[in-house]
Amino acid sequence: xxxxxxxxxxxxxxxxxxxxxxxxxxxxxxxxxxxxxxxxxxxxxxxxxxxxxxxxxxxxxxxxxxxxxxxxxxxxxxxxxxxxxxxxxxxxxxxxxxxxxxxxxxxxxxxxxxxxxxxxxxxxxxxxxxxxxxxxxxxxxxxxxxxxxxxxxxxxxxxxxxxxxxxxxxxxxxxxxxxxxxxxxxxxxxxxxxxxxxxxxxxxxxxxxxxxxxxxxxxxxxxxxxxxxxxxxxxxxxxxxxxxxxxxxxxxxxxxxxxxxxxxxxxxxxxxxxxxxxxxxxxxxxxxxxxxxxxxxxxxxxxxxxxxxxxxxxxxxxxxxxxxxxxxxxxxxxxxxxxxxxxxxxxxxxxxxxxxxxxxxxxxxxxxxxxxxxxxxxxxxxxxxxxxxxxxxxxxxxxxxxxxxxxxxxxxxxxxxxxxxxxxxxxxxxxxxxxxxxxxxxxxxxxxxxxxxxxxxxxxxxxxxxxxxxxxxxxxxxxxxxxxxxxxxxxxxxx
Ligand code: FRU
Numbered sequence: 001x002x003x004x005x006x007x008x009x010x011x012x013x014x015x016x017x018x019x020x021x022x023x024x025x026x027x028x029x030x031x032x033x034x035x036x037x038x039x040x041x042x043x044x045x046x047x048x049x050x051x052x053x054x055x056x057x058x059x060x061x062x063x064x065x066x067x068x069x070x071x072x073x074x075x076x077x078x079x080x081x082x083x084x085x086x087x088x089x090x091x092x093x094x095x096x097x098x099x100x101x102x103x104x105x106x107x108x109x110x111x112x113x114x115x116x117x118x119x120x121x122x123x124x125x126x127x128x129x130x131x132x133x134x135x136x137x138x139x140x141x142x143x144x145x146x147x148x149x150x151x152x153x154x155x156x157x158x159x160x161x162x163x164x165x166x167x168x169x170x171x172x173x174x175x176x177x178x179x180x181x182x183x184x185x186x187x188x189x190x191x192x193x194x195x196x197x198x199x200x201x202x203x204x205x206x207x208x209x210x211x212x213x214x215x216x217x218x219x220x221x222x223x224x225x226x227x228x229x230x231x232x233x234x235x236x237x238x239x240x241x242x243x244x245x246x247x248x249x250x251x252x253x254x255x256x257x258x259x260x261x262x263x264x265x266x267x268x269x270x271x272x273x274x275x276x277x278x279x280x281x282x283x284x285x286x287x288x289x290x291x292x293x294x295x296x297x298x299x300x301x302x303x304x305x306x307x308x309x310x311x312x313x314x315x316x317x318x319x320x321x322x323x324x325x326x327x328x329x330x331x332x333x334x335x336x337x338x339x340x341x342x343x344x345x346x347x348x349x350x351x352x353x354x355x356x357x358x359x360x361x362x363x364x365x366x367x368x369x370x371x372x373x374x375x376x377x378x379x380x381x382x383x384x385x386x387x388x389x390x391x392x393x394x395x396x397x398x399x400x401x402x403x404x405x406x407x408x409x410x411x412x413x414x415x416x417x418x419x420x421x422x423x424x425x426x427x428x429x430x431x432x433x434x435x436x437x438x439x440x441x442x443x444x445x446x447x448x449x450x451x452x453x454x455x456x457x458x459x460x461x462x463x464x465x466x467x468x469x470x471x472x473x474x475x476x477x478x479x480x481x482x483x484x485x486x487x488x489x490x491x492x493x494x495x
Pocket of ligand 1: 038039055066098099100115167168224225286287307
């Protein structure tokens with residue numbers, strides 16, 4: 001039986017969700033039924049479908065007391081909306097049902113593990129916010145919170161850990177040992193952000209195992225939404241460092257999405273970090289969550305929004321917050337590689353190809369335009385000397401456009417949505433040092449009504465950003481300073 005709070009959210013969704021027309025939404029990116037969306041949660045395969053939950057406030061397009069929205073899909077591209085799954089209806093989560101993950105329990109039920117945000121009374125009778133880890137079971141539509149929640153409390157953390165910054169459990173089953181593990185983001189005064197590892201034989205009794213890695217105050221005071229997995233022989237630890245200082249060319253100031261590469265020792269439960277890198281070099285990319293598909297692929301979906309920019313939002317919309325496309329993860333040269341999930345190719349229509357097109361100055365190509373597009377451009381020098389610059393513009397009309405510019409001499413890629421029609425002064429330009437210095441570059445660009453995702457050199461690096469350019473701006477153009485040859489492959493995406 002849904003609680004009053006959940007029933008209220010569902011009624012609200014029924015009344016107002018249906019009023020949001022398809023034309024107001026992206027074509028192939030996830031948005032909330034109505035209201036606000038942030039992190040992906042409970043991304044899992046259950047009952048023959050993919051499930052994706054999300055941090056959700058149905059009642060307004062601003063973040064507020066968190067619920068969980070719910071979607072299901074058969075192919076990770078086309079999503080069907082289900083009624084909200086969780087409301088903040090218990091004392092231990094009355095201030096919010098925060099992020100968490102999901103898996104199938106041994107008895108076949110869908111198990112959810114999440115952070116409950118509640119209040120507790122201190123000795124001096126004042127109240128403080130506390131974050132605990134809770135579980136719930138369900139059948140894929142209706143979920144019941146465990147009667148003995150919470151199952152993990154901050155008292156179980158090493159001394160000096162924060163009770164308020166302790167959240168976002170990512171759970172998995174370790175076959176060889178026959179037990180469950182979860183990682184959570186935490187914070188200590190001494191080291192800043194940390195990832196803590198807990199273990200359980202039965203999902204309800206948990207014990208602290210180790211602290212997998214620490215910020216050592218170099219990478220933010222708190223690490224949100226950790227994810228931990230192995231691809232091939234490499235272990236990847238993903239975190240969201242909060243409020244860090246810009247560092248080198250890799251990280252910008254504020255909240256980042258980072259991944260660490262290293263080796264995990266299963267006996268000592270330690271992680272030896274070999275490197276730490278940015279997960280994305282665009283503007284709107286924050287909370288991540290991954291899962292393994294039934295055919296063994298590690299895939300990830302991401303909240304496509306910087307948590308820091310509230311300006312720059314379109315006015316009068318009935319939803320706010322989008323997810324990236326689902327991305328397939330792989331490992332190459334010790335780095336995490338991201339490419340659009342292959343199922344997206346099923347939705348490609350109207351192919352257009354150009355081969356060895358000479359570009360000297362600015363050109364548009366017949367049939368290459370649109371605001372729901374999967375576009376790949378291969379760029380190389382046309383003769384002896386390399387081009388000096390190559391610019392791809394999308395969502396272009398009149399003076400409006402968003403661009404990606406490659407400078408082969410410096411091996412830098414510039415992203416720019418400065419003239420995308422924004423009416424607030426917000427971050428609009430970023431750059432990435434392309435990892436392999438080369439005169440050739442491959443850009444795969446997914447354009448949707450309100451976003452652009454750039455995959456550089458088959459997923460080596462990505463640049464992700466929202467854009468709210470009027471929909472009539474659907475031009476795509478190519479410009480070379482010095483001559484370039486390009487191959488173009490363009491599809492319309494229809495879902
Ligand atoms: C990350 C985050 C999580 C938290 C959730 C709350 O964006 O701050 O740490 O669980 O969002 O909505």
